Amino acid sequence: MMDLLPGESSQGAKKQGFRSLKLVDVDMDEVLEEQPYGADYGRLDNGLVYYVRCNSKPKMRAALALAVKAGSVLEEEEERGVAHIVEHLAFSATNKYTNHDIVKFLESIGAEFGACQNAVTSADDTVYELFVPVDKPELLSQAISVLAEFSSEIRVSKDDLEKERGAVMEEYRGHRNASGRMQDAHWALLMEGSKYAERLPIGLEKVIRTVSSGTVKQFYKNWYQLHNMAVVAVGDFSDTKVVVDLIKEHFGQKCSVPNPPHISSFSVPVHDEPFFSYFVESEATGSAVMIGYKMPVHDLKTVQDYRDMLAESMFMYALNQRFFKLSRRKDPPYFSCSAVADVLVRPLKACIITSACKEKGTLEALESMLVEVCIPF
DSSP states (O other), X not given: OOOOSOOOOOOOOOOOOOOSOOOOOOOTTOBXXXXXXXXXXXXXXXXXXXXXXXXXXXXXXXXXXXXXXXXXGGOOGGGTTXXXXXXXXXXXXXXXXXXXXXXXXXXXXXXXXXXXXXXXXXXXXXXXEEXXXXXXXXXXXXXXHHHHHHHHOBOOOHHHHHHHHHHHHHHHHHHSSHHHHHHHHHHHXXXXXXXXXXXXXXXXXXXXXXXXXXXXXXXXXXXXXXXXXXXXXXXXXXXXXXXXXXXXXXXXXXXXXSSOOOOOOOOOOOOSSOOOOOOOOTTOSSEEEXXXXXXXXXXXOBHHHHHHHHHHHHXXXXXXXXXXXXXXXXXXXXXXXXXEEEEXXXXXEEEEEEEEEOTTOHHHHHHHHHHHHOOOX
16 A cells, blocks of 8 residues: 655755757557566466566576455455455465475575565555575575465465464554554545445454454455466576576466456546545644545556656656755745655555644645645636
8 A cells, every 4th residue: 555644755866857858759649569678478378477577686686576466455344354364374384385484494595584575465466575596596496486385375274374363463453553543544535435445455353353264265265366466577587588487387387266256346436526534643743734636547558658657757756856845945834745646556546745744734734735736727
């Protein structure tokens, strides 16, 4: 999920400029190639997609990921939090590895837990990430085999689940601080009227404490399908073919189940009038103002789409420079302010502007923020 609260103010960036600019006559309606630039891309017979790219820095290291199109929005009411529980169970036990042996193995080769082996569950996806050394040929093969275990071999027994409940509950309690509660309130407002509003990945305490291993296993069986997955590998490889062959070796013999459930599309309703809410939090260390501009997600298909993306990026850079300068004025309207545009959930993109301000300065901060982004009529 995007961070919806103000972060630390960045220092003014060094002046940048363009050199050797020249006009180029291009067809804005030209369709972009589907083949990812600079990557070896393909799909196995079982539906799994892979993307492999060579990158020499850092030396003898590789970043690997397994992206699964299964997040919290797929959960039913009695499953709220199960997608996140599955993520935890992956590092606990699979058919090949038990008693957190995956964590121990990865740490033994220099992949520290947290920094170099981690996972994140969002509303739409779950992504498993490994950052591993590849100075020995067998290490890359072993790391890819771990991702293959995650794809279909996670063990979901009653004992496994009971062991992980405590860790998941600890994360749940850690999220229930002032910052977490405010983020949840902002999220519910942005997603109002959609299933996303009620499917925060952290889930419900009642479900975390009482959900059965059978329910968790069924969720895993339903949604962890190979045609809903992609393997991404970027690193200091001798060539991409070696990596592709390893992906085929570890994933190629796996089979998709017949007639898997369909992943539905979940829309976020549009609204003509602005939504407004305020959140009072006694434990908050400061005051904050957030403005969110919601817009539908458009696929990057044409040269025009790519141009628009670049223009948006340049605008956001200029806007953040403007906010930074305003925050450095004498008696500024806010301590810090920043803007970011990103995809929140599959159908929805948003430009989120956040500021940290004085306790009684929320209206002043809001007015200053609106002056910078609203077009006068």
